[in-house]
Amino acid sequence: MSEQDSGLRARLIDAGVDLLRREGVQALSLREIARQAGVSHGAPRRYFPTHLELLSAIAREGFADLAGQVAEAIGDSQAGPRAQLMSLGRVYLGFALADRGMFELMFRHDLLESGRLGLRETSLPLFEVLVDLVARAQPHSDAPPRLVAGALWANLHGIAQLWAWGSLPLAVGGDDVEPLLRAALDAHLGPEAAR
Template structure:
C-alpha cells in the first residue's frame, strides 16, 4: 500500500472515530464517512471491502484508547489487586460514559464475532488483565467466571447509568457507590 493509500485509510478511520464521538454509532455509514473524508462514496471500499471491516477498524481505536487508559489507571502493578481492580473498573466505567458511541460500537456482537482486523485479539487482553487481577484477589474462586460476572456487572452499570435508569432507581448521583457494591459482590467486602 502506498503512503497516500495508507493516509486515506487512516483518514477514513479518523473520520469514523470523530463521527461516532459526535453522533453515535448509528451515524457510521460508508456514505457519510466518505462524504466527511472528502472522497467518493465508493472510495472506502478500496480499503475496507465491507462495512464491518471499517467499523472494526474504528472500534480498534476505541479498544486501543481504553487499553492506554486502563494501563495508566492500574499503574505499575505494585498496588494490591483490589486497588488495581477498583482503578481498572472505574476507568472502564468512565470510558464507557464519556465515549458512549464508541463504547456501543466496541461491544457490538457482529464486530467481535467477525474477527476483522484482529478485533477479538484487541478486546481480549483487557479481559485477561481482569482475570489475572481477580485471580490474585480471589484465589479461592474460578477467576475467569468471577471476572466475567464482574465485567457483565460493570457493563450493566455503564449501560443503565448512561440511560439514566440507575440514577432514577437508586437516587444516586455518582456511580462510585454502585461500583463499590459490584466489587464487594464479586470480590467480597473490602477489609476496613
C-alpha cells in the same frame, strides 16, 4: 500498502471515529465517513471491502484507547490488586459514560463475531488484565478467576448501560456511580475488610 494508501486508510478511520463521537453509531454510513474524510463515496471500499470491516477498524481504535487508559490507571505497582480493580472499574465506567457511541460500537455482537481485522484479538487482552487482577485479589478462592472476572465484567457493563439510560441513578437515588462500583467489587470479591 503504499504510504499514501495507508494515510488514506487512517484518514477514513479517523473520520469515522470523529463522526461516531459527534453523531453516534447511526451516522456511520460508508458515504458519510467518506464525505467527512474528503474522499469519493467509493473510496472506503478500496480499503474496507465491507462496511463491517470499516466499523471494526473504528471499534479497534476504541479498544486501543480504553486499553491505554486502563494501563495508565493500573500502572501504579504500589497499589494492590483490589485498588487496581477499582481503578480499572472507574476507567471502564468513565469510558462507557463519556464515549457512549464508541462503547456501543465496540461491543456490537456482529462486529465481535465477524472476526474482522482481529477485533477479538484487540478486545480479549483487556479481559485478560481483568482476569489477572481478580486472580491476584483472590489467591485462595475456589471460584475460577476467569468466571469471577466474567461476572464482574458483566456487572460493570450492566452498570454502565443502566447508568447511561438513567435507570440506575433513578433506582438508587443518587448521582454517584462510585458506590455501585464498590458494591460490585464486594459482591464478586467479598468485602474488602475480609481480605
